[in-house]
Amino acid sequence: MELHQLKQFVAAAESESFTRGAERAFVSQPALSASISKLEDEMGTQLFIRNKRSVVLTPAGRKLLKRAKLIIAECAQAKAELKHHEVQRSLRLGVINTLAIGQVAKLIEQYRRENPEVLLDVTDASQDQIEKLQKEARIDFALTRLVQGKEKKGRQEVLFSEPYVVALPLGHHLSGRKEVSFSELAEEPFIARTHCESRALIGELLKEKGVRLNVVYKTNQDDRAISLVEVGVGIAIIPQHYASTSIAKISLADLKAERQIGFEWTGESNKEEIEKFVDFSKTVPWAH
Structure with missing residues (x-):
C-alpha cells in the first residue's frame, strides 16, 4: 500500500465516481481503476461496489476511508514540519x-x-x-x-569602550598605585598576550620610551594569562573588562588609547x- 494509492482511493470515494476521482487525482481513469484494484488485492477485500453511473463504498471501504484520511493528513503535516525545519532561523x-x-x-x-x-x-x-x-x-x-x-x-x-590596564597579583608592590608607566614595568616579569590586537601599538610605544619588557611567558589564551597573574608568575597588559577577584588592575600612563x-x-x-x-x-x- 502506497500513499498515492490512498490519495486516489480517497478521491474516488469522495467523488463517488472513478471518472471524477481520476480528474481530482490528476490521473487517467484506467490508471485510477488499476490502482484501486491493486489496493483491494493487497487488502484482501472489496472496497467499492461498482455500477455504471457511480461507485459506493463497502463497509470495509468506509473503514479504510477514515484511516486513509488520517494517514494523508499526517504525511502532509510531516512534510510541512520538515519544510519549516529546513528554513529554520x-x-x-x-x-x-x-x-x-x-x-x-x-x-x-x-x-x-x-x-x-x-x-x-x-x-x-x-x-x-x-x-x-x-x-x-x-x-x-x-x-x-x-x-x-x-x-x-x-x-x-x-x-x-575600554582601556588597556596592567594586571597585577594582589599584594604586588605596585598594586596600590592608580597609574604606572612602562619604565616602571621594565624589571617586572611580564606575561605577553601574543594574540592582543594592540600588540603592535604597545610595541611601538615601548620602543619610543626605550623600554624592553622582561617577558617570562607567552600565551595566546587570556584565561591562562589571567591565571598566571593570579599565582604571581608575572604581570600582564589586558583589556579592562576582564574580571578576577585575585588580581589588581591599574591604569597605564603611556597607553591612553581605548x-x-x-x-x-x-x-x-x-x-x-x-x-x-x-x-x-x-x-x-x-x-x-
Whole structure:
C-alpha cells in the first residue's frame, strides 16, 4: 500500500465516481481503476461496489476511508514540519578571542534561552581570522574590535569602550598605585598576550620610551594569562573588562588609547535577525 494509492482511493470515494476521482487525482481513469484494484488485492477485500453511473463504498471501504484520511493528513503535516525545519532561523556569529569567555558565554546562554527557535552558530577567532571569515561570507556578523578610520562596507554598532590596564597579583608592590608607566614595568616579569590586537601599538610605544619588557611567558589564551597573574608568575597588559577577584588592575600612563568593542556586519543578508541579536546584547552588562 502506497500513499498515492490512498490519495486516489480517497478521491474516488469522495467523488463517488472513478471518472471524477481520476480528474481530482490528476490521473487517467484506467490508471485510477488499476490502482484501486491493486489496493483491494493487497487488502484482501472489496472496497467499492461498482455500477455504471457511480461507485459506493463497502463497509470495509468506509473503514479504510477514515484511516486513509488520517494517514494523508499526517504525511502532509510531516512534510510541512520538515519544510519549516529546513528554513529554520539561524545566525552565524564570529567572536573575537580577546573577550572574557565568561561574558561571552553569559550572552550566548541568555540569547539561546530566550530564542530557542534560532540556531546560533558561534566561531571564536582572532581579529584577522574574523576579517577573513567575513570576506568569505562564513559568518553573518562579528562581535569584535571596531577599527576607526578603516573603510568598511556595512554597519557597526558599538557595545562598549575600554582601556588597556596592567594586571597585577594582589599584594604586588605596585598594586596600590592608580597609574604606572612602562619604565616602571621594565624589571617586572611580564606575561605577553601574543594574540592582543594592540600588540603592535604597545610595541611601538615601548620602543619610543626605550623600554624592553622582561617577558617570562607567552600565551595566546587570556584565561591562562589571567591565571598566571593570579599565582604571581608575572604581570600582564589586558583589556579592562576582564574580571578576577585575585588580581589588581591599574591604569597605564603611556597607553591612553581605548578599544571599541561592538558588532560589525555587511550587506542585507539576515539583517533582521542580526539587529535583534544586537539589541538583545545591549541588555547584558559587561564588567569593567
